[in-house]
Amino acid sequence: MAERARRVVAVLGRGVVPAEAPLLRADDLGALRGDGVFETMHVRAGAPWLVEAHLARMARSAARLELPLPAAAALARLAAQACAAWPADVEGALRLVCTRGPETGGPPTTYALVSAVADAVRAARRAGLAVATASLGVAAAARGDAPWLLGGVKSLSYATNMATLRWAAGRGVDDVLWVSADGYALEGPTSTLVWADGGALCTVPAADTGVLPGCTARYLLDHAAGAGFAAAERMVRPAALAAADGVWLASSVRGLAEVRALDGAALPASRHTAALRDLLGFPAP
Ligand SMILES: Cc1ncc(COP(=O)(O)O)c(C=O)c1O
Structure with a gap:
């Protein structure tokens, strides 16, 4: 077969x-x-x-x-x-x-x-991703006060996540970075945002924002010292990611996919991608 x-x-x-x-x-x-x-x-x-x-x-x-x-x-x-x-x-x-x-x-x-x-996952490991930002329509802190919105829960109700990815495909991009109504980067529909800022490897604090606490990003941050990084959880606005030393979407099966364009603006290849991929134990693509 x-x-x-x-x-x-x-x-x-x-x-x-x-x-x-x-x-x-x-x-x-x-x-x-x-x-x-x-x-x-x-x-x-x-x-x-x-x-x-x-x-x-x-x-x-x-x-x-x-x-x-x-x-x-x-x-x-x-x-x-x-x-x-x-x-x-x-x-x-x-x-x-x-x-x-x-x-x-x-x-x-x-x-x-x-x-x-999936072939698209392998391709993203190799070539990276073109990503568009899209509003999730809620403020970053809103889901803490509204537990019925199921922030941080991996439920079977993924129709919104899949619709967001179809919207991206219709615009000719590979993936999406959801942004809160007050302008903070949150996560992808099936991935966690990770970025390098100087000596810090960063992700968005799940407890404050209702993003899913990603197991891949957690592992990466817990082992960040192995690639010379301190680990940090920070709020970030998408515009600030242009100055990062690397931006990735992380998830269990893809491992790491580097964001190479955000809202049409190219992001330079990061010198850290290979070391971080090695930390996760994924083979070179
Ligand atoms: C909404 C969302 N955020 C983040 C992730 C990444 O989580 P993990 O690294 O545990 O796969 C996923 C995984 O599918 C997800 O669906």
């Missing part, structure tokens, strides 16, 4: 099933309402990377949704089971999904899906 078409699916309580096997009921609230949580992990050497950090975030997301989540050990086993059926020498993308289950009651639907890394 062509690698890009390959899928591995494992279902909690059933194990690995054929990729075409039906597993969601028509009245599953994950499908009806986008009511559920998920995590995406990089699969390397036949195992999910940073699985503990992802499971911890999944538990926090589920708690915010008052969603009963299977035990972390069971989720870790499910993830490992799916990854073990994926060829160990091929990198992959693991999505671990837990819905609220049938509307009429019943257990959550929990499954793991491993698929190939």
Whole structure:
């Protein structure tokens, strides 16, 4: 089978099933309402990377949704089971999904899906990204006072995120940097903003802004000393990024993609990209 078409699916309580096997009921609230949580992990050497950090975030997301989540050990086993059926020498993308289950009651639907890394993701690692800013329509601090906006929660309701990326594609750019109504850079629809400012490797403070606390950016900042950086969490306006020593979008499967143009203005290639990619353990593209 062509690698890009390959899928591995494992279902909690059933194990690995054929990729075409039906597993969601028509009245599953994950499908009806986008009511559920998920995590995406990089699969390397036949195992999910940073699985503990992802499971911890999944538990926090589920708690915010008052969603009963299977035990972390069971989720870790499910993830490992799916990854073990994926060829160990091929990198992959693991999505671990837990819905609220049938509307009429019943257990959550929990499954793991491993698929190939998209060509566009590989291309972005190599060539970087042209990015446009787009308003998220809320002030940076607003989501702290409005927990129903689910700031910091990785829920299954990603229609807005996907619509933002389609909007970007329609404008001929690769990705988006969401900006708050009061003008601060927040995050991408599927990525965390990271930038270098002199000796500091920076990201946006998740607790103050409601952005998703990215596992990749967290790992990068926790290991920043290995590339000669101090770690910092700061608010930044997009215009200030033009003076940075590097701007990246970070996420689990892409690792790092360098922002090479922001709102049509070219950003110079950063001399730090290779060292940061090495910190994340991704091979040279
Ligand atoms: C909205 C959003 N922000 C940030 C990220 C990056 O998070 P991570 O590094 O944990 O993949 C993601 C990942 O998909 C995301 O969806």
